[in-house]
Amino acid sequence: MASAVMNATTVALDWLSSSFDAPLARAVIFGVHVDGHLVVEVLLIVVILFLLSRKSYKHPKKPLTEKVLGPEPLHPPITEEMLSEPPTLESAAGTHTMIDGKEVVNFACANYLGLIGHEKLINSCASSLEKYGVGSCGPRGFYGTIDVHLDCEERISKFLGTSDSVLYSYGISTIFSVIPAFCKKGDIIVADEGVHWGVQNGLYLSRSTVVYFKHNDMASLESTLERITKGNKRAERLRRYIVVEAVYQNSGQVAPLDVIVKLKERYHFRVILDESNSFGVLGSSGRGLSEHCGVPVNRHNHVRAGGALATDGGFCTGSVRVVDHQRLSSSGYVFSASLPPYLASAAISAIDHLEENPSLLGQLRENISLLRRELEDVPGLTVSSNPLSPMVFLTLKRSTGSPKADQQLLEDITNRALKEDGVFIVTSKRSTLDRCRLPIGIRLFVSAGHTHGDIQKASASLKRVAAALLSEPI
Amino acid sequence: MVRLPYFIALTTLFSYVLIFTIGRLRDLFRTLVDFYRPKSEGDQGYAPICLGLEDFYSRRLYRRIQDCFGRPLAGAPDTWIDVVDRHSNDSNKTIQRTADTRRCLNLGSYNYLGFAASDEYCTPRVVDCLKKYSPSTCSVRVDGGTTKLHAELEDLVARFVGKPAAVIFGMGYATNSSIIPVLTGKGGLIISDSLNHNSIVNGARGSGAVVRVFQHNTPLHLEEVLREQVAAGQPRTHRPWKKIIVIVEGIYSMEGEICKLPEIVAVCKKYKAYTYLDEAHSIGAVGKSGRGVCELLGVDPADVDVMMGTFTKSFGSCGGYIAASKEIIQYLKYACPAHLYATSMSPPAVEQVICAMKVISGEDGSNRGAVKLARIRENSNFFRSQLQKMGLQVLGDNDSPIMPIMLYNPSKIPAFSRECLKQNVAVVTVAFPATPLLLARARICISASHTREDLIRGLKVISEVGDLVGIKYFPVEPEKHLAESGGAMVD
Numbered sequence: 011m012a013s014a015v016m017n018a019t020t021v022a023l024d025w026l027s028s029s030f031d032a033p034l035a036r037a038v039i040f041g042v043h044v045d046g047h048l049v050v051e052v053l054l055i056v057v058i059l060f061l062l063s064r065k066s067y068k069h070p071k072k073p074l075t076e077k078v079l080g081p082e083p084l085h086p087p088i089t090e091e092m093l094s095e096p097p098t099l100e101s102a103a104g105t106h107t108m109i110d111g112k113e114v115v116n117f118a119c120a121n122y123l124g125l126i127g128h129e130k131l132i133n134s135c136a137s138s139l140e141k142y143g144v145g146s147c148g149p150r151g152f153y154g155t156i157d158v159h160l161d162c163e164e165r166i167s168k169f170l171g172t173s174d175s176v177l178y179s180y181g182i183s184t185i186f187s188v189i190p191a192f193c194k195k196g197d198i199i200v201a202d203e204g205v206h207w208g209v210q211n212g213l214y215l216s217r218s219t220v221v222y223f224k225h226n227d228m229a230s231l232e233s234t235l236e237r238i239t240k241g242n243k244r245a246e247r248l249r250r251y252i253v254v255e256a257v258y259q260n261s262g263q264v265a266p267l268d269v270i271v272k273l274k275e276r277y278h279f280r281v282i283l284d285e286s287n288s289f290g291v292l293g294s295s296g297r298g299l300s301e302h303c304g305v306p307v308n309r310h311n312h313v314r315a316g317g318a319l320a321t322d323g324g325f326c327t328g329s330v331r332v333v334d335h336q337r338l339s340s341s342g343y344v345f346s347a348s349l350p351p352y353l354a355s356a357a358i359s360a361i362d363h364l365e366e367n368p369s370l371l372g373q374l375r376e377n378i379s380l381l382r383r384e385l386e387d388v389p390g391l392t393v394s395s396n397p398l399s400p401m402v403f404l405t406l407k408r409s410t411g412s413p414k415a416d417q418q419l420l421e422d423i424t425n426r427a428l429k430e431d432g433v434f435i436v437t438s439k440r441s442t443l444d445r446c447r448l449p450i451g452i453r454l455f456v457s458a459g460h461t462h463g464d465i466q467k468a469s470a471s472l473k474r475v476a477a478a479l480l481s482e483p484i
Numbered sequence: 485m486v487r488l489p490y491f492i493a494l495t496t497l498f499s500y501v502l503i504f505t506i507g508r509l510r511d512l513f514r515t516l517v518d519f520y521r522p523k524s525e526g527d528q529g530y531a532p533i534c535l536g537l538e539d540f541y542s543r544r545l546y547r548r549i550q551d552c553f554g555r556p557l558a559g560a561p562d563t564w565i566d567v568v569d570r571h572s573n574d575s576n577k578t579i580q581r582t583a584d585t586r587r588c589l590n591l592g593s594y595n596y597l598g599f600a601a602s603d604e605y606c607t608p609r610v611v612d613c614l615k616k617y618s619p620s621t622c623s624v625r626v627d628g629g630t631t632k633l634h635a636e637l638e639d640l641v642a643r644f645v646g647k648p649a650a651v652i653f654g655m656g657y658a659t660n661s662s663i664i665p666v667l668t669g670k671g672g673l674i675i676s677d678s679l680n681h682n683s684i685v686n687g688a689r690g691s692g693a694v695v696r697v698f699q700h701n702t703p704l705h706l707e708e709v710l711r712e713q714v715a716a717g718q719p720r721t722h723r724p725w726k727k728i729i730v731i732v733e734g735i736y737s738m739e740g741e742i743c744k745l746p747e748i749v750a751v752c753k754k755y756k757a758y759t760y761l762d763e764a765h766s767i768g769a770v771g772k773s774g775r776g777v778c779e780l781l782g783v784d785p786a787d788v789d790v791m792m793g794t795f796t797k798s799f800g801s802c803g804g805y806i807a808a809s810k811e812i813i814q815y816l817k818y819a820c821p822a823h824l825y826a827t828s829m830s831p832p833a834v835e836q837v838i839c840a841m842k843v844i845s846g847e848d849g850s851n852r853g854a855v856k857l858a859r860i861r862e863n864s865n866f867f868r869s870q871l872q873k874m875g876l877q878v879l880g881d882n883d884s885p886i887m888p889i890m891l892y893n894p895s896k897i898p899a900f901s902r903e904c905l906k907q908n909v910a911v912v913t914v915a916f917p918a919t920p921l922l923l924a925r926a927r928i929c930i931s932a933s934h935t936r937e938d939l940i941r942g943l944k945v946i947s948e949v950g951d952l953v954g955i956k957y958f959p960v961e962p963e964k965h966l967a968e969s970g971g972a973m974v975d
Contacts, residue, residue, distance in 0.1 A: 080756055081724075081725065081726065081727040081728060081756055081757075081758075082726045082727050083727075084667055084727065084758055084789060084790070084808075084812055085811050085812045085814075085815035085816075086815065088811050088814055088815065091818070092814050092815060092817075092818040093814060095630075096625065096626045096627065096628075096629075096630050097628075097630070098630050098631060098632055098634075098635055099621070099628060099629075099630065099631045099632070100631070100632055101616065101617070102616060102617045102618040103617075103618070103620075103621040103622060103623055103628055103629070103631075104618070107628070116628060118623055118627045118628035119621060119622045119623040119627070119628045119629075120622045120623060121622050126618045126620070126621075126622060127618050131618070131619065132614060132615055132618065132619075135614055135619050135832070136611050136614060136615070139602075139607060139610055139611055139614065139832065140602055140607065140611070141559065141560065141602075142559065142560045142601070143560045143561075143562075143599070143600050143601040143602055143603070143607070143800060144606075144610060144800055144801045144802070144832065144833055144836040145599075145600065145795075145796055145799075145800045145801045145802050145833070145836070146561060146802075147561040147593040147594045147595045147600045147796065147797070147800065148561060148592065148593045148594050150554055151553045151554050152553070152592050152593070152912045153555060153557060153561060153565065153567075153590065153592045153593050153910060153912065154561070154593070155554050155555065155556040155557065156556065156557050156558075156561075157556050157557065157558050157568060157581075159556075160556055160581065179655055179802065180654055180655035180657070180658055180826065180827075181826060181827050182658060182821075182822065182825060182826040182827075183655055183657060183658045183661075186661070192533065194538075206825060207821045207824075207825050208821075208825065208826075211661070211662075211690055211821070214690055215686060215689060215690055249532075249533070259825075320618070320619070320620060320622060321619050321620050321830075322619075322620045322654060322827050322830050331533060332533065335533060335534065335539065335542075337554075338542045338546060339539075339542070341657075341682050341683075341686060342657055342658075344682075345657060345681065345682040345683060346655065346656065346657035346683070347594075347656065347794075347796040347802060349802075350801075350802050350830070350833060352614075352619065352832065353619060353620070353830060356619045356620075434628060436626075436627040436628065439626055439824050440824075441666075441819055441820065441821045441824045441825070442666070442819045443665055443666065443819070443821055444821070453627075455623075
C-alpha cells in the first residue's frame with residue numbers, strides 16, 4: 011500500500027515537472043535557457059517588487075481630545091409628553107368628584123361597588139385610626155401583625171369558601187410576590203400575553219421558563235399546553251402553572267375559567283388567577299370568576315390574588331398548604347411592612363356590606379349594560395371589552411398607524427371631555443418596561459353608584475368629542 | 485464584621501447539625517408512613533409545591549420556633565403593646581389565638597419617633613382627611629389617583645430631604661422594585677452592598693442589568709470593584725457600561741451600622757458612577773433635624789443622585805418616596821410602573837406623613853419634633869452603652885437606633901424570645917435567612933417615646949434573661965477592646 015502511494019506521487023511529480031518544462035523546452039531568450047521553474051521565479055520577483063512599491067497602511071492619526079467618554083445620563087431627554095400632569099382631585103374619588111373647583115362625573119376610579127364615601131366604611135376606618143394609629147410599624151413577622159389583619163384574612167376565607175388566605179400590603183405587589191414564591195428556576199409557566207406589568211415582573215423574577223399564548227385564545231392555550239407536555243418526560247416532574255387574569259386590565263376581556271380548568275386537569279397544571287378587577291364584581295354574590303363560571307374553588311390548588319374593595323392592599327387565598335408556604339417565602343409578605351390596620355378594617359366592613367346587599371351587583375351590571383348600549387354608536391371608537399367587565403374599554407376603529415399618535419389622539423379626546431363636559435375618563439397608559447402589545451384605548455370604570463343621568467352624560471360627551479376629533483380625515 | 489470566638493462557632497455548628505439530623509430522621513419516618521398511606525385523589529399527577537429539601541428549613545427548623553415570630557397585637561404598636569397569647573396543640577404546627585393579652589414593653593417595632601399610635605396633632609387631622617377623601621382613591625396616580633394631598637406631600641418631602649423634586653408611592657418595597665428597572669436596564673451595571681435589603685436585590689434583578697456586590701460598607705473594596713468593572717467593560721463585548729449605579733443604605737437594618745457615605749460618594753464621583761441611597765431606616769431618625777444620613781455625616785444632598793426612603797418607620801404611616809432632580813422625577817412619573825399601574829397612596833396615610841413632617845421640622849408651632857429627635861439619640865446611646873457594659877455583644881454605630889444583640893446559637897433564639905415575653909418585654913429575634921446562618925441575633929429598636937424608666941426596665945429584663953440563656957460573651961468591663969478577644973472573624 012505504501013509503495014503504491016509512493017509510486018503515485020513520483021508519477022505525479024514527474025508529470026508535473028515535464029509539463030512545466032515541456033512547452034518551453036528549447037526556448038532561448040537572450041541567450042538564457044528558459045526552464046519552467048524560471049517562470050515561477052520571475053513571477054515571484056514581480057510580485058515582491060509590486061508589494062514593495064505600494065504605500066504602507068498608516069493608522070489614521072486621531073489627535074487626543076479633551077472630551078471624556080462619560081456614562082449616559084440617568085434619564086433620557088425630557089420630551090413634551092413626559093411633562094403632562096394628571097388632573098388633581100380635590101375631594102373623595104367617588105362617583106362625583108371636584109377637579110379645579112368644578113364638579114365632574116368620575117369614570118376614572120375603580121370604585122365598582124360605589125363604596126367610596128360610604129358611611130359605614132368611614133366610621134369603621136375612623137374608629138380603627140383612633141385605636142391603632144395609621145401605620146403598623148413592622149413586617150408581619152416582627153410585631154406588625156395586628157388582630158384586624160388576622161380577622162380580615164379569616165373574613166376573606168369565609169366569604170370565598172377557601173381554607174385560608176394571606177393579606178398583602180399593596181395590590182400590585184401581591185402578584186409579583188406570589189409568582190416567585192411558587193415558581194422557581196426550571197419550572198414551566200404558561201401565561202397570557204396580555205397580562206399586566208405586575209404579572210410580567212413576577213414571571214421575570216421567578217426565572218422559570220415562560221411561554222405566552224395568544225390573548226384569551228383557548229385554542230392557542232391548548233396547543234401550547236400540548237406542545238410543552240407532549241413527549242417531554244421531564245415536564246411531568248416539574249411544577250407547571252397557568253397564569254391568567256380574570257378580567258384583563260389591558261383589554262377588559264374575561265377569561266373562560268371553565269375551559270381553563272378542564273385543560274388544566276387534563277395536562278396537570280396549577281392555575282394562578284389574578285382577580286383584581288373581578289373580586290366583588292362577578293358571580294351572583296360577588297365571589298369572583300369561579301362563582302360566575304360555576305367552578306368550585308377548592309377543587310384543586312387554586313391560587314388567587316385580588317384587589318380589595320374601595321381600599322388598598324391585596325390578598326391571596328387557597329389551601330392551607332399554599333397559603334402557609336407564602337408566609338415564609340413570599341418576599342412582599344416577609345420583607346415589607348404590613349397593611350395599615352385601618353385599611354384592613356375597611357376591607358372587613360366592605361365585605362360585610364357586600365354580603366348584606368347583593369343588590370349592588372345587580373345595580374352594577376345594569377349600569378354596565380346601559381353604558382355599553384349608549385356607547386355602541388360612538389363615531390370612530392368600538393367597545394372591545396367583555397359585556398361582563400366593569401371596566402368598559404374603547405379602542406379606535408381605525409388606528410392612525412403609530413402608537414404614539416393613537417395615544418395623543420385618545421388623550422385629546424379625554425382632555426376635551428373633562429374640560430368641556432365635566433366627564434372624567436382616562437386612557438390606558440403603558441410604561442416603557444411593559445411588554446404587552448395589545449392596543450391602548452379609553453377606559454371607563456363603571457360603578458354601582460353611578461346614576462342613569464351620569465351614564466348618559468358620559469356617553470353624550472364622548473359621542474360629541476369623538477365626532478369632532480375623529481371624523482376629520484387623517 | 486463580627487468576630488466570634490472559635491468555641492461559639494463550633495457549638496453553633498454542632499447545634500445546627502443536630503437539628504438537621506433530627507429533621508432528616510423525621511423526614512425519613514414521614515416518607516415511610518406516607519408510603520403506606522393511600523395518596524389523596526386531588527394530588528395525583530401534580531408535582532408537589534415544594535420538592536425535596538426546598539422547604540426543609542421551614543418545616544423542621546422554623547416551625548419548631550414559630551411562636552416567636554408573627555406575634556399578633558391587640559392594639560397600636562406603641563411603646564407598650566398588648567401581645568395576644570397563642571397556644572398550640574400539635575407542637576407548633578398550627579397556632580391558635582386566644583382572647584388573652586399581656587401588656588409588654590415594645591422593643592421591636594419600627595417606631596423611631598413615636599408616631600405609631602394616636603398622636604395629638606396628627607390623628608384628628610388624619611380623621612378629617614379620611615372623612616373628606618375616603619380611605620382610598622381606587623385609582624392609579626396617572627388616572628384619578630392624584631389628589632391635592634399627594635402634590636403637597638411631594639413638595640414637602642423634596643424640601644425636607646433637600647432635593648429639587650420628589651415622587652411618592654404607596655409601598656416602600658414596590659418603590660425599589662420598580663424604580664431600579666426604570667433607571668437602568670441591559671447594558672448597565674449595578675454595584676450594591678452585600679447586605680442590601682431584599683427589595684433592592686429584587687429591583688436589581690428585575691432590571692436586567694449586570695449586578696456586582698461589594699463588601700459591606702467598605703469603600704476601598706468598592707473602589708477596587710469599580711476600577712475592575714470600568715476597565716473591563718460589558719461582558720463579552722468589552723464596550724463601556726452605559727451607566728453604573730452604586731446602591732447603598734443609610735442604616736442597615738440587621739447590623740445597625742451607618743453607611744460610610746462621604747467616602748462612598750467620593751469614590752463614585754471619581755469613577756463617574758451614580759449613587760442611590762436607600763434611607764428606609766435613617767430618614768427622620770438620625771441627623772440633628774431628622775433629615776437622615778446626609779445631615780448626620782455632612783454630605784451635600786446634591787452629591788447623591790437618587791435618594792429613596794420610606795414613611796413606615798419614622799413617620800408612622802406607609803409608603804415610600806424617591807427624591808432626585810426635577811428631570812429624573814419627571815421621567816420616573818412618565819415611565820415607572822409603580823406610578824402608572826399601582827393604586828396611589830391612601831389619602832389618610834398621606835396626611836399622616838404631612839403632619840408628622842410638620843411636627844419634626846417644627847412647622848406645627850411646637851418644639852415636639854426637636855424634643856423627639858434629641859430623645860431618640862439620647863435613648864439609643866444610653867441603651868447601647870448599658871448593653872455593652874453588661875457584657876453583651878452589640879453591633880452597630882453610635883447614634884443608630886437599631887441594636888442587634890448577638891445570640892449565635894439556634895437554641896438561644898427561642899429561649900431569649902420566650903423568656904423575655906414571660907417577663908413582659910417583647911423583642912424581635914432574627915435568624916437565617918435574614919442573617920447568615922451562624923449569626924442569629926436579637927434586634928432592639930429604640931423609640932423616642934421610650935421613657936428612661938422603660939429603658940431601665942428593659943435593661944434589667946435583658947440582663948436577667950442574658951444570664952439565664954448565656955449570651956454574655958464578653959466580660960463585664962467596658963474597657964476590654966474587641967480586638968483582644970481573638971477568634972474567628974466572620975463577615
